[in-house]
Amino acid sequence: MPGKVLILGGTGEAVLEARRLAAAGVPVVTSLAGRLATQPDLPGVVRIGGFGGARGLADFLAAEGIVRVIDATHPFAAAISRHARAACAALGLPLERIERPVWPKRPGDHWHWADDPAMAARMAPRLGRRILLTTGAGSLAVFARWGGPLYVVRLIEDPGRLPFHDYRIVLGRGPFSLAAEMALMADFAIDLLVTKASGGAATEAKIAAARRLGVPVLLVRRPA
Numbered sequence: 001m002p003g004k005v006l007i008l009g010g011t012g013e014a015v016l017e018a019r020r021l022a023a024a025g026v027p028v029v030t031s032l033a034g035r036l037a038t039q040p041d042l043p044g045v046v047r048i049g050g051f052g053g054a055r056g057l058a059d060f061l062a063a064e065g066i067v068r069v070i071d072a073t074h075p076f077a078a079a080i081s082r083h084a085r086a087a088c089a090a091l092g093l094p095l096e097r098i099e100r101p102v103w104p105k106r107p108g109d110h111w112h113w114a115d116d117p118a119m120a121a122r123m124a125p126r127l128g129r130r131i132l133l134t135t136g137a138g139s140l141a142v143f144a145r146w147g148g149p150l151y152v153v154r155l156i157e158d159p160g161r162l163p164f165h166d167y168r169i170v171l172g173r174g175p176f177s178l179a180a181e182m183a184l185m186a187d188f189a190i191d192l193l194v195t196k197a198s199g200g201a202a203t204e205a206k207i208a209a210a211r212r213l214g215v216p217v218l219l220v221r222r223p224a
C-alpha cells in the first residue's frame with residue numbers, strides 16, 4: 001500500500017492530481033483553504049481550513065502519517081507554499097510543486113505590468129474606462145478605492161454588494177472558452193482586462209480573447 005499523500009489544493013491542477021493519484025490507488029488527502037462555500041468533487045479525504053502556519057502544517061503531516069506533499073496551490077498563494085517548504089524541510093519529507101507555465105506573449109498582445117494588486121489598481125483608471133477585473137475576491141478592495149471606470153468584476157461566488165462606484169458582477173467558474181470570453185468582452189465593450197499573471201491553460205482564453213479584440217491587458221506579476 002503506497003503512503004498517504006497530501007495535496008495542497010484550491011486549483012484545477014490539484015483536482016486533476018488528486019484524481020490521478022486516487023486512480024493509481026494512492027491514498028490522497030486534499031487540503032483546501034475554505035475560501036469558497038462550494039467545493040470541487042474530489043476523491044479521497046478533503047480537509048478544509050488553515051493549519052496554523054508552518055508549525056501547524058508540520059504537526060498535521062506528522063499526525064496523519066503523510067509521506068509526500070504536493071503543493072498544487074495557485075501561483076499567488078505564496079504563504080501556504082512557504083509554509084509547505086518549511087514544514088517538509090523540518091520533517092525531511094519530499095515536496096513537489098505543480099507550477100503553471102507562464103502565458104507566452106504573442107504578436108498582438110498589449111500588456112502592461114504591475115508589481116501587485118495595489119499598483120494595478122492605481123494604473124487601471126489611466127488605461128481603461130470599461131474594465132474586466134478578474135483578479136479574484138481577495139483583491140477587490142484596492143480597486144474599489146479608485147473610482148472613474150466601470151468595473152465588470154468576475155467572481156466564482158456572489159460577494160453581495162461591492163464598494164465600487166460603478167460596477168457589474170459576472171459570476172462564473174473557469175475554464176472559459178475563447179468564444180465565451182470574447183462575447184463577455186464584446187457585451188460590456190471592455191477596453192482593459194486586469195488579471196493576475198497566473199498562467200496555465202485553464203484561464204488563458206481571456207488573454208487570447210483580449211488579443212483577438214485588441215484589448216490591452218494589465219497583468220499583476222507573480223509573487224517571487
Ligand code: NAP
Pocket residue numbers: 008009010011031032033035048049050051052053054056057072073074076077078079080081083135136196
Ligand atoms: P495564501 O496567502 O498563500 O495563504 C494564506 C493562508 O491560508 C495560509 O497561511 C494558510 O493558513 C491558509 N491556506 C492557504 N491555502 C491553503 C490550503 N490549500 N489548505 C489549507 N490552508 C490553506 O493563499 P491565498 O492566496 O489566500 O489562497 C488561498 C487558497 O485559494 C489557496 O489554496 C489557493 O490555491 C487558492 N487560490 C488562490 C488564488 C489567488 O489568487 N491567491 C486564486 C485561486 C485559488 P495557515 O497559515 O493557518 O495554515
